[in-house]
Amino acid sequence: MHLRSILVSGLALGAMCAGQVSAQQEATRVNPLLQPSPLPYGVPQFDLIRSDDFRAALDQGMREELADVERIAGDTALPTFVNTMEALERSGNLLRRTQRVFGVLLSAHSDEALQKIDAEYSPKLAAHRDAITLNPRLFARLKSLYDKRASLGLDPEQLQLLEERYRNDVRAGAALSPAAQDAVRANNVARANAVAELRRRILAEVNAAAIVVDERALLDGLPESDIAAAAAAANARGLAGKWVIPLQNTTQQPALAYLRNRAMRERLYKASVSRNTSGENDTTALVLEMARLRAERAQLLGFSDHAAYTLDDTMAKSAENALGLLRRMVPATLTRTKEEASRLQARLRMDVPGATLEPWDWQYYAEQVRRADYALDESEVRQYFELDRVLRDGVFYAATQLYGITFQERRDIPVYHPDVRVFDVFNADSSRLGLLYLDYFARPSKRGGAWMNQLAMQSVLLSTLPVVTNTANFPKPSPGDPALLTSDQVRTMFHEFGHALHGLFSNVRYPSLSGTSVPRDFVEMPSQFNEHWADEPTVFARYARHHKTGEPMPAALKERLDRAILFNGGYTLAEMLAACFLDMDWHMLPSGHIPSQVDAFEDSSLKTHGLEIREVPPRYSTRYFQHIWTLAYSAGYYSYLWSEVLDSDAYAWFKENGGMTRHNGQRFRDMVLSRGGTKEAASLYREFRGRDATPDALLEERGLK
Numbered sequence: 001m002h003l004r005s006i007l008v009s010g011l012a013l014g015a016m017c018a019g020q021v022s023a024q025q026e027a028t029r030v031n032p033l034l035q036p037s038p039l040p041y042g043v044p045q046f047d048l049i050r051s052d053d054f055r056a057a058l059d060q061g062m063r064e065e066l067a068d069v070e071r072i073a074g075d076t077a078l079p080t081f082v083n084t085m086e087a088l089e090r091s092g093n094l095l096r097r098t099q100r101v102f103g104v105l106l107s108a109h110s111d112e113a114l115q116k117i118d119a120e121y122s123p124k125l126a127a128h129r130d131a132i133t134l135n136p137r138l139f140a141r142l143k144s145l146y147d148k149r150a151s152l153g154l155d156p157e158q159l160q161l162l163e164e165r166y167r168n169d170v171r172a173g174a175a176l177s178p179a180a181q182d183a184v185r186a187n188n189v190a191r192a193n194a195v196a197e198l199r200r201r202i203l204a205e206v207n208a209a210a211i212v213v214d215e216r217a218l219l220d221g222l223p224e225s226d227i228a229a230a231a232a233a234a235n236a237r238g239l240a241g242k243w244v245i246p247l248q249n250t251t252q253q254p255a256l257a258y259l260r261n262r263a264m265r266e267r268l269y270k271a272s273v274s275r276n277t278s279g280e281n282d283t284t285a286l287v288l289e290m291a292r293l294r295a296e297r298a299q300l301l302g303f304s305d306h307a308a309y310t311l312d313d314t315m316a317k318s319a320e321n322a323l324g325l326l327r328r329m330v331p332a333t334l335t336r337t338k339e340e341a342s343r344l345q346a347r348l349r350m351d352v353p354g355a356t357l358e359p360w361d362w363q364y365y366a367e368q369v370r371r372a373d374y375a376l377d378e379s380e381v382r383q384y385f386e387l388d389r390v391l392r393d394g395v396f397y398a399a400t401q402l403y404g405i406t407f408q409e410r411r412d413i414p415v416y417h418p419d420v421r422v423f424d425v426f427n428a429d430s431s432r433l434g435l436l437y438l439d440y441f442a443r444p445s446k447r448g449g450a451w452m453n454q455l456a457m458q459s460v461l462l463s464t465l466p467v468v469t470n471t472a473n474f475p476k477p478s479p480g481d482p483a484l485l486t487s488d489q490v491r492t493m494f495h496e497f498g499h500a501l502h503g504l505f506s507n508v509r510y511p512s513l514s515g516t517s518v519p520r521d522f523v524e525m526p527s528q529f530n531e532h533w534a535d536e537p538t539v540f541a542r543y544a545r546h547h548k549t550g551e552p553m554p555a556a557l558k559e560r561l562d563r564a565i566l567f568n569g570g571y572t573l574a575e576m577l578a579a580c581f582l583d584m585d586w587h588m589l590p591s592g593h594i595p596s597q598v599d600a601f602e603d604s605s606l607k608t609h610g611l612e613i614r615e616v617p618p619r620y621s622t623r624y625f626q627h628i629w630t631l632a633y634s635a636g637y638y639s640y641l642w643s644e645v646l647d648s649d650a651y652a653w654f655k656e657n658g659g660m661t662r663h664n665g666q667r668f669r670d671m672v673l674s675r676g677g678t679k680e681a682a683s684l685y686r687e688f689r690g691r692d693a694t695p696d697a698l699l700e701e702r703g704l705k
Contacts (some may be wrong), residue, residue: 017454033057038264039413041435041467044101045453045528051113054059054102055372060130061095068092073137079144081090081152085162089461089510092267097456099125100603104453107418108471109445110203119196126192126681130172130185139174142166161510164677169315173301180300187297191338194290198283199447199630205281206247206624207444209271213243213264221260221364223379228478230645233660236444247272248473249626251575251617254486256363257378257640266318269360276623283623284598287586290629297590307635308586314519316643317680319588322521322638325645326580328695332704333577336570341615343369357615366568374564378486382562385490386547387440387483388472394490394543395497398533402665403505404428407436417443419476434458434466441476441483447626448473450492452499452527457514458506468503470496481630482547487561491531498530499523506676514676520636522681524643525650536660560690571616573702580638581609583628598622646685648697650699653689 032048034057044256068091076084106114132138133178146166147151149159173184202439212234212421213219219227230243237244244253245268259265276283294306303309307319316322344365345357357365370376396407413422419441425433437455439446456467472492477483485493502523503515516523533539544553553561585605595601602622606612620627650672654664669686686692 012628014274031056033101033541034060034094036097040410041456041465042097043413043435043467044116045414046237046416047435051111051117053083054098054114054117054123057094058117058125059101061092061098062124065092065095066128066131069132069135073135073141081145081154081158081162084141085158085165086461086510088165088452089459089512090509093462095115100453100455101134104455104469105258105345105416106199106470107447107451108439109443110447110542111445115196115200115203118199122196123189123193124450126188127185127626127673130181133169133172134174134181134185139169142169142174154234157513159511159598161513161597162513162680167313171309176241176244176300184297184300187293187300190291191286191293191297192287194293195630196453198290198626200288201276201281201283201286202249202624202626202630203447204251205275205283206448209247209275210241211245211247211268211271213245216243216453217262218264219259221258222255223258223382223484225256225382225477225481226255227482229475232476232478246442247275247446247448248442249624250619251311252359252363252619257367262361265360265364266358269358271358273617273621275621283629287598287622287625288594288596291586291589292591292594294491294587294634295594296587297389298592305590307584308588311633312518313446314521314636314639315636316521319584319635323581323584325642325695326400326577326584326638327609329573329577329641329704330353333570333573334610334613336611336704337574337616338364338570339567340568340570341613347372355442359615360619362571362615364687365572370564370567374567375559376557376564380557382484382486383546383548384544384553385485385487386545386555387485387493389547390485390490390493390543391438392543393426393495393545397542398494398530398536398539399497399659401539401660402533402662403501404662405433405504410435410445412623416672418474419443432465434468436500436504437467437469437472439469440474440475443476444620446471448475449626452496452502454515457511458503458508459511459514460509461506462511466506466510468500468515470500473497482548491534495527498527501530502526502673505669505673505674507649507678508678513678517677519681520632521639521642522646524640525646528644529647529650532647532654533660538660570624570704573704574611574613574616575619577609577621577639578606578611578613578616580641581611582620582622583633584617584635585624585639586622586628596687598652645695645698649689649693650685 016291017057024301031053033053033183037045039560056495072084072087077083090634102114102117106118118625146160152164158286173181176184205304208626213230216227219230224232227243230245233244233246234242244251245572247253253268255268256265259268269643298304298306298309301309303312311318311322341357344362347365347369348355348357348388367378400404403429408424408426410424412421415437417439420437420439423438424437425436427433431442452474453469453471454466456464458464458466469586472489474485474489506515507512540558541552544558545551582602583606585608602618603612606618627637648666654660658666668688672684675684
């Protein structure tokens with residue numbers, strides 16, 4: 001039997017609720033966050049943790065880390081790598097452990113209690129980080145080591161750690177005057193407050209803006225499994241006899257590809273695109289404030305704007321380099337998008353004479369054209385993509401073939417929601433590699449999108465193995481029905497597992513350099529590279545089987561799927577490019593030049609870059625563009641395309657050298673996936689590939705060459 005959290009209300013974590021225990025029990029209860037977990041890998045005791053436990057653990061964690069830092073900064077011995085750098089790597093364990101658990105729950109299974117803690121502690125944690133980073137005695141020790149680093153006899157990983165720490169502290173303001181540091185501190189607290197409130201409002205609005213449907217006929221065209229899921233979602237909200245279509249975080253919504261009723265499509269689209277524009281969840285003032293605060297901080301730190309500050313520490317190095325990549329893709333993208341729009345317009349007028357193609361029509365008529373031109377129906381394809389088979393015979397199988405690793409499900413690890421599954425991961429020699437949590441189904445307590453988190457970082461210094469999570473938002477089927485995936489959702493599983501492999505394969509000494517601790521425009525490379533194995537014939541043949549009969553996907557259907565792979569590619573790239581430019585334009589604004597009108601700024605951005613295509617809105621609009629306001633992608637959304645250049649080029653190397661073999665997989669693991677941030681990302685890639693990456697493979701894959 002699984003040891004599961006008993007979820008009474010939101011995140012009422014743990015079997016012991018405050019109203020169900022005696023005063024004596026409450027007095028003797030031990031906060032499970034305040035001590036290392038006795039569970040395997042030290043994983044959290046989710047069956048015992050309560051939301052209120054985080055306050056005490058965060059407070060204690062901050063006190064302990066400050067005490068650790070005070071001992072290091074006040075050490076009367078001359079600074080050495082061991083008594084300064086390694087001591088810092090060992091410090092703050094309680095706080096880091098608590099923050100990882102809190103971060104997983106806040107993103108994957110939040111509630112009002114956790115959101116209040118987030119709002120309360122985000123500014124406290126920002127001030128705490130500044131108390132360390134801007135500690136003058138600590139920085140003096142770091143600078144002493146940095147200045148004589150060439151004579152310290154450091155190995156490459158030690159040198160990288162020292163240089164990275166020094167660079168990060170300088171970028172945080174450690175070399176500024178006291179007055180300037182005070183301004184940075186105030187800015188950091190203000191930004192932390194804004195981020196916490198943005199997180200809350202975006203999640204609240206996703207749930208509030210979900211479409212409630214009163215008549216089943218309005219859902220005509222949706223697959224029966226999706227209709228059943230919509231009914232289940234309505235029941236969960238106490239709306240028996242109705243249907244609820246929840247929103248995903250993107251502008252376009254999956255149901256738009258199926259809904260035959262044009263008015264229903266318009267209603268769903270407008271609910272999506274108008275999120276966070278009014279009412280109590282309006283984010284307009286918050287995003288403008290974030291843009292202003294980021295521009296001001298960049299100026300305080302000596303940069304012209306936030307983009308210059310952010311990209312200074314990436315592979316791209318400058319906004320102009322990143323924009324150069326994006327601009328090269330625009331002409332071919334526009335040509336392809338106009339061709340696609342013309343075809344969809346013609347198909348629309350077969351149904352509605354004289355009608356003009358609208359954004360809410362695109363996905364539906366793209367699906368109609370795809371069915372007509374390629375005899376391909378996504379609802380038919382989904383019958384061959386059952387989630388558990390895709391996982392075991394696709395995602396896991398590919399990893400076994402490439403890297404020799406194996407997986408065994410565990411049923412003795414407490415989880416934070418009944419949908420979560422846990423797997424041991426083993427090396428080819430049967431030694432333990434790490435632990436994997438999988439949380440695939442959407443729910444109101446989960447933010448939109450798909451992502452990877454880490455509950456523990458691999459480190460030789462700390463003798464820790466990695467514990468990683470993969471989280472997605474696939475519609476949960478009604479009880480007794482299989483979870484059937486779209487082609488895009490299959491690719492999402494492979495993508496997020498690529499991130500998981502990056503964390504699991506880490507083999508470094510220092511936790512600060514572990515796993516995905518790499519530049520933002522390199523972190524997507526392993527994940528996007530792993531997507532390629534979804535189409536590998538030997539892998540596809542194993543997982544693409546009918547969920548009822550177990551029969552493999554017919555060759556004719558697979559051929560049609562392959563022929564359609566570039567279909568709608570202009571639209572896909574146009575909405576991505578629009579979002580990339582929008583992100584960069586917000587963050588290239590100098591301090592004092594923040595606009596007052598969000599919509600006008602968006603329109604101007606699209607027009608400037610030649611992407612003012614009425615039927616193709618950006619993948620995310622400013623007000624709910626969570627990647628750039630609450631995650632780590634500010635002036636960095638371009639990194640998906642930058643990393644795609646690398647991953648396509650790397651996959652080309654595999655094809656040139658025998659494809660999916662253990663030898664090739666081991667080479668990629670040893671030279672890229674296991675190295676974390678121990679070396680400059682460009683150098684790691686160059687050593688693996690034998691040269692710098694070129695965009696040729698990417699353009700060919702997207703049909704733009």
